Amino acid sequence: MSNLSHQLPAPFEHAPLALVPRAIPWGAAALLIVAFAGVPWLAGDYWLNAILIPFLVLSLAGLGLNLLTGYAGQTSVGSAGFMAVGAFATYAFLLRVPVLPLPVALLAGGAVAAAVGFVFGIPSNRIKGFYLMATTLAAQFFLEWVFTKFPWFYNHASSGTIAAPRLALFGHDISGPVGRYLLTLSVVTLLTWVARNLVGSRLGRNWMAIRDMDTAAAVIGIDVDHHKRLAFAVSSFYLGIAGALWAFAYLGTASASSFDINRSFQILFIIIIGGMGSVAGNFIGAAFISLLPIFLSQAGQALLGGNVDPGQIQNLQKIIFGALIITFLVKEPEGLVRLLAGLRERLAVWPLRF
């Protein structure tokens, strides 16, 4: 405390200051062991390709948007645009600088997305709320247009699509389902750890302060404009890497239309349903968004398969999906993660009520 030139008068002897090393998060450790060691053996290609990889990538994208919206309080509907930047930039690095190893190309792609996000974050100095959302909408359409209009970005391919040249790490080919799953899982784990550090540090606190009341944040000495732009940059970095993984680890080939406004809304729904201002909420929201339609379609087939027109079943699924989202949000506006926390609190004192 030597750098702070004041002292508070109260004695500091009995503060119950338990700055003990944080307990080892056994639950998270077990989950990671299962995800890294168990899942690749147990899950078939279908599970890896069609369920787990997109789930992980969407969680990462949700995390990126949540840093911006849930923590820093700046709403964005341009997430997919920034994902596209990451995907196309990573592609450019892999294609034009073949010596770059995959992780470096991913990082570089994320950095380009961060720079673009920073630029689109500059208006946040002057405009707020719905108006700022309109500028992110503009970013979405602008970026989509850029990646359609200029053939350089997709290497003049007649189809307008990009495909990963070759997914390899330290000479090992990782283009199989297990390889792509492990790549995605590693990136998501690493970036989730970084996000937890960020939101638990001063930076995260400053973001939340700006979210809760930006005038007061400025009065106590937080540089509001700088922190908003930083939130845009960090968020876009996450989204950019998620975009690259979406294109190369999940889809295989992608085009600008893989990152349209619907994807942006999907990511926004993930954080609204999962829980704003929560790291775990993104995973819960992504699971809900990506697994529920699959579950509904399986259930629909099993229950009504032979008797009802398949088109009708699909419509029915959409209705149920929408109704469930509304129900959950009415029940708990702060998202599923809050709902689960409440459940746990209630279970802890069961059978008593409180």
Place this chain on the structure above:
Amino acid sequence: MSVPMPSGQILDVRDISLSFKGVKAISGLSFSVQRGEICALIGPNGAGKSSLLNVLNGVYRPDAGEVIFEDIHYRRITPLEAARRGIGRTFQNNALFKRMSVIDNILSGLSRHARAGFFAQALGLPPARREAREHRELAERTLAFLELQAHRDTPVGNLAYGLQKRVELGRALIAGPSLLLLDEPMAGMNADEKREMSRFVTEVNRGLGTTVVLIEHDIGVVMSLSSHVVVLDYGRKVGDGTPAEVRANPEVIAAYLGTVQ
């Protein structure tokens, strides 16, 4: 650490005028505050007291005049710059971060003292951890001083109003301001709470040597707490002096009670 000797002026307000779309809020106001004193601003509602605090820390920009704080002269300053120069501030209707816990609210006051860089925080490197620990210790001291330990992890929005006022004081205090602007720190409190808050303000003033400028309506509190009283009415200064002098000033009585012409 020693408390700097109170000597000379810390704040000099010169001919400040402020208007909102032609409506005068403050006109030609001048007064000065000595280092280490508790100066109370009193006056009826709408007299321009809160506006004046907002001018001092840059939330409002005056039309004319000059403020001298420590050794800087300014008419317009940004709130951020005012905070960096050592002006702490609380608001009349608490301006806390409602969804954050008490400890996080207090910690946020230290933000401008932090040095750890982005990557140190992102990767949890030792410099960031060390700084976080130091700040946490300072925040715990502040909690202990303000007797807020029991509420450490409560979201501020769930606290009683009087406690919120204390959290806001803590958030301003932890940054070690040399001038503390308190906008009605005791509004809406009962007698016990007012006594406690008065004690905290006095301890801050005596223990840390912090100069305090506060707005208060409870004349009893003002008379016992402050050593200097400035009275405003319709944006003009109508009284300035020790509590006893101000109480005897006929203009002040007129401002508060009205006069029969």
